[in-house]
Amino acid sequence: MTGSLEAVFAPVQSQTAFEETVERLGTAIKLGLLTPGTRLPAERELCARLGIARSTLRQALVALGQSGHLHATRGRGGGTFVADPQPPAEPPSAEVLAGWRDVCDSRMTVELGIAVLAAERARQPMVDALEELLVAIDDTLDDFPAYRQIDVRFHVGLAELTGNQHLVKLMTETQGAMSNLIHHIAHPPEVLDNANYQHRRVLAAIRLHDEATAARVMTEHLRGTEYVLAGLLPEPGSAT
């Protein structure tokens, strides 16, 4: 029972504003929430929205520029744009790999809760919009990056169905963490096809406000990913 105190005395990790900004924008770009060619808000506006000083924002923008995710053009009508050929994703670090089970656990938690809340609150028009994504995704079964981008939009879309901004943010972070893991492993079209079949079943259950079925199918869906990862990634040995 005293084990719970380990969490209380665990290290505090104070992320700086610079780090969090790079993380947020970088994740949004890598997930395809910000597509190539998109123009970011002007620096003076964006720093106000993010609640940070402009020089801090610029540090983040410069960092993302140097890594090839952004490029800026000067002068009136200029701005900061998401770079068109995005740089190739980096392979996951050893520490990310070591914690893959924790990431999956977090994902299970977030996705399951969101599926239930979405089933409770879903409204027709938004469900229809997600339905269209699932139709479009069938054309991408041979192109994993394209598939993954729509996949992310679907899952984030589920979070939006809850009407809770905090959950949208949580889902975005979770998908970012998952992308780090799954971007570099093989995804046969049959697997993606099956995954999308599960997407449809989840969405159908949500449309009917059938929380139990949504939860069950979502669990099944996530287990599929875990099964794939378990076969390809190392077991957590003597991890901390």
Added chain:
Amino acid sequence: MTGSLEAVFAPVQSQTAFEETVERLGTAIKLGLLTPGTRLPAERELCARLGIARSTLRQALVALGQSGHLHATRGRGGGTFVADPQPPAEPPSAEVLAGWRDVCDSRMTVELGIAVLAAERARQPMVDALEELLVAIDDTLDDFPAYRQIDVRFHVGLAELTGNQHLVKLMTETQGAMSNLIHHIAHPPEVLDNANYQHRRVLAAIRLHDEATAARVMTEHLRGTEYVLAGLLPEPGSAT
């Protein structure tokens, strides 16, 4: 669909190490995870564990001392202790009250996912330990602070069943947020008795690795709290 970008450009809130330390220790004390009389690790050890400088830790300890949650004694054999008569909890601020639905959503997400994972992974000895908590709790139905303390231990205990430190931390934070809301409202013994009946059913399902039932009963349990809050707290008007 562009709504998801609101989350991307939302303000970054960089919590300082000082603030997070006060939050963590203060929450653990208010939840009863650190009981009155408990001695904290020595400053020189604790700051190492938390990964912060001793002066930063001291700021936090001084703050918690001034608010009456801690007191320190000097000299050999001394230390920093959780104060014995804990200061009365402060009533929730207006902003906490305004966001109560979001807090409940987060709680739903965290508790539901943890219930499912716990059902998947639970081991007998730890389940038995939680069972004892539920027996003890029956003697506290007339004393809400005492009831709540065991209640928190039970829910955090569920998180420990998952074997995932990150989820334990999430649960602790969630319970802290809930306590701010429910500490000042009436809790008739019948309501607490019913809640504990649901505790038993959740734990029984977890013992049998029956994930679906655990999820269903947990949902029911959480809805009960929401129902009580919905009747007593203001509707979210034009909140941001």
Added chain:
DNA sequence: CTTGAAGGACGGATCCCTAGACCTTTTCCT
């Protein structure tokens, strides 16, 4: 009565972040 372990206090160095002014480039409008 000595020693060791604990809290308490201070000062300098460093880094992050803020705030604001100003420069440079480019395009649009008159």
Added chain:
DNA sequence: AGGAAAAGGTCTAGGGATCCGTCCTTCAAG
């Protein structure tokens, strides 16, 4: 053609949080 406007790019001064090391004070165990 020329000026205004809008964007990124640069610089500086300063505040605040944090870290690190050192020293002081207290007090019980041995």
